Amino acid sequence: MAALGLSAGERRRPWILLSPTLVTLGLLMVAPTIIMFMYSFYTDLGGGRDRPDFNPTNWVEFFTDPYYWKGIWQTAWVAGLTTVICAVMGYPAGYLIAMTRFRHKWLLLVLLIVPFWISFIIRTLSWIHILGDQGAINAVLRWLGLIGEPLPMLYNWGSVIMGMIHFLLPYMILNVYVSLEGIDRNLLSAARTLGCTASQAFREVTLPLSLPGLGAGSLLCFVLAAGAYVTPLILGGPRNFLFGNLVYDAVMGELDWPMGATLSIVLLLLLGAIAVVYSRYMGLSRIYKGLSR
Amino acid sequence: MSEAILPGAGTRPFGSRWGLHALSEGLWGWRVVRAMSVLVYVFMFAPIIVTMVLSFNASQFGGFPMTGFSFRWFGVLMQNDTVLRAFRVSLIIGSATALICTVLGILAAMALVRYDFHGKEWVNALLICPVLIPETVLAVGLLLFLHWLQQPRTLLLMLMGHVMMSLPYVVLVVQARLIGIKRVYEEAALSLGANRLQTFREITLPLLMPAVLAGFLLAFTISFDNVTATLFWRPPGVETLPTQIYSMLHTSISPEINALGTLMVLITVGLPLVGGGLARLLARGQR
Numbered sequence: 357m358a359a360l361g362l363s364a365g366e367r368r369r370p371w372i373l374l375s376p377t378l379v380t381l382g383l384l385m386v387a388p389t390i391i392m393f394m395y396s397f398y399t400d401l402g403g404g405r406d407r408p409d410f411n412p413t414n415w416v417e418f419f420t421d422p423y424y425w426k427g428i429w430q431t432a433w434v435a436g437l438t439t440v441i442c443a444v445m446g447y448p449a450g451y452l453i454a455m456t457r458f459r460h461k462w463l464l465l466v467l468l469i470v471p472f473w474i475s476f477i478i479r480t481l482s483w484i485h486i487l488g489d490q491g492a493i494n495a496v497l498r499w500l501g502l503i504g505e506p507l508p509m510l511y512n513w514g515s516v517i518m519g520m521i522h523f524l525l526p527y528m529i530l531n532v533y534v535s536l537e538g539i540d541r542n543l544l545s546a547a548r549t550l551g552c553t554a555s556q557a558f559r560e561v562t563l564p565l566s567l568p569g570l571g572a573g574s575l576l577c578f579v580l581a582a583g584a585y586v587t588p589l590i591l592g593g594p595r596n597f598l599f600g601n602l603v604y605d606a607v608m609g610e611l612d613w614p615m616g617a618t619l620s621i622v623l624l625l626l627l628g629a630i631a632v633v634y635s636r637y638m639g640l641s642r643i644y645k646g647l648s649r
Numbered sequence: 650m651s652e653a654i655l656p657g658a659g660t661r662p663f664g665s666r667w668g669l670h671a672l673s674e675g676l677w678g679w680r681v682v683r684a685m686s687v688l689v690y691v692f693m694f695a696p697i698i699v700t701m702v703l704s705f706n707a708s709q710f711g712g713f714p715m716t717g718f719s720f721r722w723f724g725v726l727m728q729n730d731t732v733l734r735a736f737r738v739s740l741i742i743g744s745a746t747a748l749i750c751t752v753l754g755i756l757a758a759m760a761l762v763r764y765d766f767h768g769k770e771w772v773n774a775l776l777i778c779p780v781l782i783p784e785t786v787l788a789v790g791l792l793l794f795l796h797w798l799q800q801p802r803t804l805l806l807m808l809m810g811h812v813m814m815s816l817p818y819v820v821l822v823v824q825a826r827l828i829g830i831k832r833v834y835e836e837a838a839l840s841l842g843a844n845r846l847q848t849f850r851e852i853t854l855p856l857l858m859p860a861v862l863a864g865f866l867l868a869f870t871i872s873f874d875n876v877t878a879t880l881f882w883r884p885p886g887v888e889t890l891p892t893q894i895y896s897m898l899h900t901s902i903s904p905e906i907n908a909l910g911t912l913m914v915l916i917t918v919g920l921p922l923v924g925g926g927l928a929r930l931l932a933r934g935q936r
Contacts, residue, residue: 490712583783
């Protein structure tokens with residue numbers, strides 16, 4: 357359409373088309389974020405009431421209370437560990453889907469997408485049936501007569517991380533798959549003809565070229581894991597909380613809106629910083645690619 | 650060196666159906682990759698299958714052992730008014746979200762694909778934000794905004810929130826398809842005297858239909874599934890299906906939850922599969 361000189365109406369048209377979307381995001385995402393920042397300086401009066409103010413108490417409390425620091429520390433290592441395990445488990449699967457000559461490759465891809473359609477809460481609670489006292493593992497072990505008492509495997513960090521891997525793994529595999537699929541196969545033939553062994557060709561050609569996908573997958577996994585709070589609520593015990601749980605408790609439990617706002621801003625800034633550092637080196641276009649699958 | 654020149658030849662015998670990619674890896678490496686991938690797929694599906702199997706357990710407890718096969722808990726579920734109400738809420742919010750997102754998404758994608766304008770990168774960056782910002786933060790932000798405006802928590806808040814979270818995905822899906830539709834068709838219609846609206850209705854929209862359908866279903870499933878943000882947004886006394894399941898989990902894991910889980914899996918997996926089939930039929934009809 358309209359490659360010939362742009363009239364004023366023509367120039368306005370894309371903005372007219374975009375306006376409903378921009379208004380939606382502006383009103384529901386941008387404005388709330390600004391208000392949230394403002395709110396972190398309000399004074400909490402208790403019982404869900406607060407007063408407009410310019411009061412740094414919340415920030416002081418955040419920086420001085422070791423409880424919040426413990427929250428950040430726990431979140432960082434749990435999200436980090438989850439990401440590493442996802443990478444280790446997801447890379448071979450992504451590699452297989454990209455490289456296989458299996459005739460029904462589409463089936464492997466569909467099976468990879470299916471978990472995205474299955475309710476998150478069902479996928480999470482299904483781990484209770486695997487790890488719980490009446491779960492599959494304990495049932496099998498008891499049936500084999502190996503144990504008398506059920507092994508406690510649920511409501512600890514192990515089960516929380518298991519649930520998060522289960523939810524994040526498809527993101528990782530998809531990103532790895534997309535980047536491996538984009539590699540020119542001639543490069544591999546060239547490496548092999550020039551005398552590389554299979555593993556050398558993998559190390560020197562395939563792996564480096566797939567790093568952007570691995571990076572994008574890791575970023576997504578880390579950000580999504582670090583923002584989670586429902587998984588620890590379902591699969592964790594009282595000590596297994598992430599930073600998101602602190603936010604949830606402040607807002608929904610104590611009705612301390614200003615503190616909830618402060619903690620949300622902290623979470624946003626920390627994860628935003630990671631995303632910004634990442635995009636400086638890798639660019640965000642990779643993420644789009646993985647998402648539009 | 651000789652085997653390096655003809656790398657494919659040595660690998661044929663092992664190829665079978667799970668063919669080894671001749672040029673990429675040695676046999677042992679490939680075997681390890683294959684074994685790990687099988688484990689990964691088992692890991693992803695085993696818990697869900699176990700839950701679905703347990704939903705047919707006759708026992709009054711949610712876990713093992715299986716005491717018999719029965720549809721009993723599906724029957725009990727159908728009598729549960731709270732669950733049915735939650736299902737209705739989820740259905741209404743999901744459909745409304747999908748409808749709004751599809752309309753907004755088509756408009757936005759048209760602007761982003763068919764026009765060049767200043768500030769496009771900014772719009773793209775803004776659109777990816779709801780995906781990258783943790784849901785918890787989005788949820789607190791919107792809730793706080795309403796609190797600041799001194800508005801009560803209503804279903805409208807939940808709807809607006811779901812629209813915000815689903816919209817970027819719909820735009821991405823529609824955009825991807827729109828890029829593949831050649832402008833020539835639209836230009837032909839325009840030069841034959843159709844106006845823009847007619848051109849869109851008669852040419853672009855039919856070609857875009859598979860993506861529209863996919864976007865609609867995607868928005869629906871995102872809304873239908875959401876629990877993280879919805880736990881913040883739900884009005885007092887109102888539950889969606891996922892938050893209802895969450896509340897039911899507080900007591901213990903009952904066989905009813907398993908039955909509900911099985912039904913939800915059948916709905917959310919069945920719907921896109923049917924939708925995908927329809928989209929394929931539509932695409933074939935156009936050729």
